[in-house]
Amino acid sequence: xxxxxxxxxxxxxxELDSGATAWMLTSTALVLLxxxxxxxxxxxxxxxxxxxxxxxxxxxAMGIMSVLWVICGYSMCFGPNVFGGWFGWNxxxxxxxxxxxxxxxEGVPEYVFSMFQGKFAIIxxxxxxxxxxxxxxxxxxxxxxxxxxLLVYNPLCHWVWAGDGFLYNLGSNGAIxxxxxxxxxxxxxxxxxxAALYLGARRGYPSDDMSPSNLVMxxxxxxxLWVGWFGFNAGSSITSGLSxxxxxxxxxxxxxxxxxxxxxxEGIHQGKAxxxxxxxxxLAGLVAITPxxxxxxxxxxxxxxxxxxxxxxxxxxxxxxxxxxxxxxAFGIHGVGGIVGAVLLTFFIRDSWMEEAAAAAGGxxxxxxxxxxxxxxxxxxxAYAAIVTIILLWILNKTMGLRPTAQNEMKGLDNVYHxxxxxxxxxPN
Amino acid sequence: xxLITAIIRESQLDQVREALMDADIxxxxxxxVSGHGQQIREEIYRGRQIVPNLxxxxxxxxxxxxxxxxxTCKTIIEAAKxxxxxxxxxxIFITNLEDCIRIRTEERGGKAI
Numbered sequence: 001x002x003x004x005x006x007x008x009x010x011x012x013x014x015e016l017d018s019g020a021t022a023w024m025l026t027s028t029a030l031v032l033l034x035x036x037x038x039x040x041x042x043x044x045x046x047x048x049x050x051x052x053x054x055x056x057x058x059x060x061a062m063g064i065m066s067v068l069w070v071i072c073g074y075s076m077c078f079g080p081n082v083f084g085g086w087f088g089w090n091x092x093x094x095x096x097x098x099x100x101x102x103x104x105x106e107g108v109p110e111y112v113f114s115m116f117q118g119k120f121a122i123i124x125x126x127x128x129x130x131x132x133x134x135x136x137x138x139x140x141x142x143x144x145x146x147x148x149x150l151l152v153y154n155p156l157c158h159w160v161w162a163g164d165g166f167l168y169n170l171g172s173n174g175a176i177x178x179x180x181x182x183x184x185x186x187x188x189x190x191x192x193x194x195a196a197l198y199l200g201a202r203r204g205y206p207s208d209d210m211s212p213s214n215l216v217m218x219x220x221x222x223x224x225l226w227v228g229w230f231g232f233n234a235g236s237s238i239t240s241g242l243s244x245x246x247x248x249x250x251x252x253x254x255x256x257x258x259x260x261x262x263x264x265x266e267g268i269h270q271g272k273a274x275x276x277x278x279x280x281x282x283l284a285g286l287v288a289i290t291p292x293x294x295x296x297x298x299x300x301x302x303x304x305x306x307x308x309x310x311x312x313x314x315x316x317x318x319x320x321x322x323x324x325x326x327x328x329x330a331f332g333i334h335g336v337g338g339i340v341g342a343v344l345l346t347f348f349i350r351d352s353w354m355e356e357a358a359a360a361a362g363g364x365x366x367x368x369x370x371x372x373x374x375x376x377x378x379x380x381x382x383a384y385a386a387i388v389t390i391i392l393l394w395i396l397n398k399t400m401g402l403r404p405t406a407q408n409e410m411k412g413l414d415n416v417y418h419x420x421x422x423x424x425x426x427x428p429n
Numbered sequence: 430x431x432l433i434t435a436i437i438r439e440s441q442l443d444q445v446r447e448a449l450m451d452a453d454i455x456x457x458x459x460x461x462v463s464g465h466g467q468q469i470r471e472e473i474y475r476g477r478q479i480v481p482n483l484x485x486x487x488x489x490x491x492x493x494x495x496x497x498x499x500x501t502c503k504t505i506i507e508a509a510k511x512x513x514x515x516x517x518x519x520x521i522f523i524t525n526l527e528d529c530i531r532i533r534t535e536e537r538g539g540k541a542i
Contacts, residue, residue, distance in 0.1 A: 411440040415439075
């Protein structure tokens, strides 16, 4: 019995909460599941010659971002302010060396929290890949996401989620971003838009047919994303209790409302409800509820899901009119959906949160004041992600080049960068 | 009327298709095939060199009127050659075509092509 005691208490005597820890372990695994889900979602949407290259964009993020996270990412995100709060730094978090026996005040081992947060650092750059799918060099992509993770994701994550981050402390009770509307979806979506504009359209876009190679795989991927999102949102409560249940419920509601409204809009507009439309709606709803999952109730989640689908649907139509090539709509769904969620959530915040905010402000705090805070946070995320992304792209393009040659683009990423083929079953040998 | 059957590299499909479009030859059938030729293709599988016994190729079938045979073949050859001509670039077979019927109108012969 005595020998078991140190395992239940951290260095500072905090008691381990096994229920919360169990749920956080599960959530960590669920968020990781979203990355193969994203690989399948994106992989099914590209042409046969690019399917492996596109799936590798997600999978290599698991390698690159995990390694960087352990080396310095966790420290940059959750260490105390350095350089005037640009990012954080805590030498004890380097290689996670100082958290071997630490249990956080939530009763969860810090290893679990660190790994849970690390999964967000993986999926965010992987989301960007949808914007420049089918037309980026593999090596250039790898270096890009490594630098993007260090210079865009880590600072943003620090600002929004670290206790001393300036967006965390904006207004009376902080800018609301429960599970990553600004940090994950807006930053990835906007960076994707910038990259799509900078790299230019795929060869032959928009005149050539570039329809998806395998929508079945896309649907399986969307299913995995929906399941994984319960870890993403409900896990972001960093506990296993009431707030977890609230986040889980609104996640389901928004995803369903988004999916349903997308096929209704599409049915009215184009006469057919497509499978791709349904899964796009799932994602739009999930993205919009991500920042809001901690503060809205199911009624608000319904509205957010419907609004996200409606606005994302028209954003994609607008994209086609403007003619830029955001190949898999990383901006159209994640950027736009994230903005919709982060701004509109203001009108559906539950009363108890507003009362807390009022108390923190020393009297009163109204919806319009919070709306101001949300808009400021969104604008800062957009501006920061866009500026740093364009600088990174410019430097990489001048030094190592990011676009494959026209020849290689025609051959396809699978053959050129991986020497493999995705759909071998079509051949007898 | 002739039937032109071209076997080309998979990686050249886009070039050939676009070149044919530019030359106003738009009625083509494309299929995935595999077979043996002179080409010996080595692949790396788990660090080991292997020689797959069938090489995947693309087959184009194009039915043309006689005056289109030469321009079609020329276009295909130009677009399908890699590095000025490499083993494995493919072949073109030209066969006589007895007749051709457009199903919609039941037209026959050259005007149905």
